[in-house]
Amino acid sequence: MEIVHAYTERISKDQFGCRYCVGPVSRKRGEIWAYAQSPKLRKFVAPLPGLGPTGIPVATPATNSAWPGADFYQLSAQQYTQQMHPDLPNPTHLWGYVDTATGKSAYLGPIIVAQRGKPVVIRMQYNLPPTHILPIDTSLPGADPSVAQNRMCLHLHGGYVPWTSDGGPLSWFSPTGTVGAADGSAGESFLNGVPGSPGVADYYYPNSQSERLVLYHDHAMGITRLNAYAGMAAGYVITDPVLSAMTTGSSPAVPPLAYSIPLILQDKSFKTTADQWGKAGDLFYPYVYEAQGPTARWDLGGPSDGFPAPSGSLPSPSCVPEAFFDTPVINGMAYPYAQVEPRRYRFLALNGSQARFYNLQLYYESAANPGEPDFSQPGPAFIQIGNEGGILPQPVVLNNPPIQLTTDCNGSVNPDGPFNLLMAPAERADLIIDFSSVPVGTNLILYNDAPAPFPGGDPRNDYYTGNPDQTGIGGAPSTQATMGPNTRTLMQFRIVALTGKADPMNFDSTLLALEDAMPGAYRDSHQPFGEFDLSPGAPGVIFENKTLNEDYDEYGRLIQRVGTDLAKYGDSYGRNFMDDPTEVYQNGQRVVWDIYNTTGDTHPMHFHLTNVQVLGRATFDNSIPDILAFVPTSPWMPPDPNYRGWKETVRMNPGEVTRVILNFTLPTLPFAVPPSPPAALKGGHEYVWHCHILEHEEHDMMRPLVVMPTI
Ligand SMILES: [Cu+2]
Numbered sequence: 001m002e003i004v005h006a007y008t009e010r011i012s013k014d015q016f017g018c019r020y021c022v023g024p025v026s027r028k029r030g031e032i033w034a035y036a037q038s039p040k041l042r043k044f045v046a047p048l049p050g051l052g053p054t055g056i057p058v059a060t061p062a063t064n065s066a067w068p069g070a071d072f073y074q075l076s077a078q079q080y081t082q083q084m085h086p087d088l089p090n091p092t093h094l095w096g097y098v099d100t101a102t103g104k105s106a107y108l109g110p111i112i113v114a115q116r117g118k119p120v121v122i123r124m125q126y127n128l129p130p131t132h133i134l135p136i137d138t139s140l141p142g143a144d145p146s147v148a149q150n151r152m153c154l155h156l157h158g159g160y161v162p163w164t165s166d167g168g169p170l171s172w173f174s175p176t177g178t179v180g181a182a183d184g185s186a187g188e189s190f191l192n193g194v195p196g197s198p199g200v201a202d203y204y205y206p207n208s209q210s211e212r213l214v215l216y217h218d219h220a221m222g223i224t225r226l227n228a229y230a231g232m233a234a235g236y237v238i239t240d241p242v243l244s245a246m247t248t249g250s251s252p253a254v255p256p257l258a259y260s261i262p263l264i265l266q267d268k269s270f271k272t273t274a275d276q277w278g279k280a281g282d283l284f285y286p287y288v289y290e291a292q293g294p295t296a297r298w299d300l301g302g303p304s305d306g307f308p309a310p311s312g313s314l315p316s317p318s319c320v321p322e323a324f325f326d327t328p329v330i331n332g333m334a335y336p337y338a339q340v341e342p343r344r345y346r347f348l349a350l351n352g353s354q355a356r357f358y359n360l361q362l363y364y365e366s367a368a369n370p371g372e373p374d375f376s377q378p379g380p381a382f383i384q385i386g387n388e389g390g391i392l393p394q395p396v397v398l399n400n401p402p403i404q405l406t407t408d409c410n411g412s413v414n415p416d417g418p419f420n421l422l423m424a425p426a427e428r429a430d431l432i433i434d435f436s437s438v439p440v441g442t443n444l445i446l447y448n449d450a451p452a453p454f455p456g457g458d459p460r461n462d463y464y465t466g467n468p469d470q471t472g473i474g475g476a477p478s479t480q481a482t483m484g485p486n487t488r489t490l491m492q493f494r495i496v497a498l499t500g501k502a503d504p505m506n507f508d509s510t511l512l513a514l515e516d517a518m519p520g521a522y523r524d525s526h527q528p529f530g531e532f533d534l535s536p537g538a539p540g541v542i543f544e545n546k547t548l549n550e551d552y553d554e555y556g557r558l559i560q561r562v563g564t565d566l567a568k569y570g571d572s573y574g575r576n577f578m579d580d581p582t583e584v585y586q587n588g589q590r591v592v593w594d595i596y597n598t599t600g601d602t603h604p605m606h607f608h609l610t611n612v613q614v615l616g617r618a619t620f621d622n623s624i625p626d627i628l629a630f631v632p633t634s635p636w637m638p639p640d641p642n643y644r645g646w647k648e649t650v651r652m653n654p655g656e657v658t659r660v661i662l663n664f665t666l667p668t669l670p671f672a673v674p675p676s677p678p679a680a681l682k683g684g685h686e687y688v689w690h691c692h693i694l695e696h697e698e699h700d701m702m703r704p705l706v707v708m709p710t711i
Contacts, residue, residue: 389646
């Protein structure tokens with residue numbers, strides 16, 4: 001049997017034609033119209049929810065004597081409804097977090113604003129109903145019926161936290177979950193329950209990182225993708241004095257808080273008719289592994305490394321390898337518009353999608369075709385000042401002019417770029433856009449042209465006005481002008497008259513000020529936390545190879561797995577999450593990983609506990625049967641300018657090895673942290689690293705990351 005090689009596993013694009021070579025294809029309509037089924041929604045008729053009581057609320061801190069010195073937040077995980085577009089027939093049922101101080105529910109809320117160096121404690125209570133609003137596949141690891149189906153745990157994505165508060169996949173709890181429960185009501189690693197209060201957990205976050213947008217979201221084993229899609233995710237901003245200083249004064253380099261806007265990008269599909277999981281207007285999530293007939297999306301494999309021969313019957317409901325949806329939802333509103341004045345704004349952007357990438361561009365709206373961009377009229381440039389690892393060493397100018405992606409005849413793009421602002425799931429961008437040169441009364445369109453999946457692309461996941469009718473192959477009819485489904489025209493900016501004083505800074509003066517200030521700010525931000533740049537040449541650095549792999553599971557479904565350079569099952573390097581850990585380090589160890597991606601997808605790999613620095617990328621020979629040489633076959637390419645500095649979610653391209661450097665240092669805390677209970681972890685502290693395409697992570701692209709404490 002041979003290793004799964006790049007591009008071999010996806011269904012041949014010839015099976016559904018190519019929009020550039022073949023044109024519209026006519027085939028019999030399939031039995032399920034899985035991915036394109038939202039009701040028609042008008043574009044740009046509802047405002048973007050902003051920060052505050054009428055949009056995404058900011059949580060109210062309190063104090064608690066059990067946690068002296070910390071901002072204490074009491075949140076409840078519960079079901080609620082929210083109108084995600086005026087044209088939807090009903091408010092959408094959602095699962096999410098509610099601040100018990102106000103009782104107000106809001107999608108993506110409540111946002112927590114933390115100060116660097118001041119701990120936050122979230123006390124989370126499980127108040128969700130017993131039945132999930134989305135279909136659960138009980139064949140997935142950790143989702144079998146022997147454990148509670150209503151599971152949750154809270155992970156601070158980008159946090160630097162003790163493992164007991166990391167909300168890892170084995171740390172879930174249910175409404176009756178207590179520490180040490182042997183009745184399947186809590187995970188083996190659930191140690192942060194509140195004594196005497198089943199279904200309640202305390203999470204302690206030291207907030208020692210520099211200023212950045214992080215997020216808290218669910219991470220429960222086997223249903224992370226469903227809980228997150230249902231809404232269990234919210235923003236969390238860490239502020240620090242370095243960046244705060246840059247937002248104050250008479251001519252601040254960075255726009256102040258009043259002109260800062262979160263942009264949390266997601267894609268969703270809404271039901272047009274009721275089914276057993278909800279009614280019209282509720283969220284749709286795919287649950288059929290479509291492997292047969294004209295609507296097939298995924299390969300169905302034979303016997304594969306690590307798994308017995310397929311049984312012949314696919315689970316129902318089934319997971320899918322990736323879930324792409326037909327409607328962009330930003331800050332909880334489909335196709336929103338935002339009114340902006342002719343001044344600078346700071347945008348804290350996050351790709352909060354399950355699997356979709358975005359290549360974000362900004363254009364003037366077309367006068368001839370309302371709701372569409374005029375590609376001949378680029379909008380203002382973006383200045384990127386930060387990513388998920390905080391401030392960058394230098395400002396990076398993008399959209400100057402916009403870079404559109406070029407696809408080959410199979411709809412695939414070059415994963416090496418160039419890109420405009422490419423964001424994979426969980427990546428963030430801290431942006432400044434100066435609208436002062438845009439005339440009042442004009443509109444701009446935020447546009448996306450990233451293929452889905454990335455970089456291979458399936459035309460059925462790409463919705464745009466006038467696209468070919470793909471109903472015969474399980475896709476959507478042609479999209480009409482000014483209406484959805486449309487995954488390219490994400491939102492509209494409307495330039496309205498200036499209120500208050502004019503912005504003292506414009507694009508040029510901002511860029512000059514940033515070029516002057518950012519190298520020092522980068523150093524000052526990161527230095528107190530550790531070194532500001534890690535050297536692979538330092539003494540004691542370990543070099544290791546890792547692999548990203550694709551195989552077929554016991555049902556013949558595609559499965560993605562992380563591995564080392566030692567074959568584990570047959571010829572596959574892929575390992576299951578529950579296999580014994582292979583990433584075990586002493587506290588303080590520094591490691592260089594060369595991560596070889598043998599699959600056809602770009603994977604945004606996310607690291608708990610640690611941030612990483614990307615040292616470079618190279619190609620390797622992925623055609624050798626059975627064994628890889630683990631030798632790069634090209635010179636190392638440097639990271640893109642907005643990949644310098646620190647990262648915690650890193651895109652790793654097919655056929656490439658990505659070199660990262662990591663430091664495994666446990667946080668210093670005012671209390672003792674117990675070892676992880678699973679015997680296989682040998683007293684270590686339990687974290688994970690995984691792909692942040694949520695369907696990959698769940699099945700089963702995640703591995704333990706274990707750090708042995710200093711005795
Ligand atoms: Cu992945």
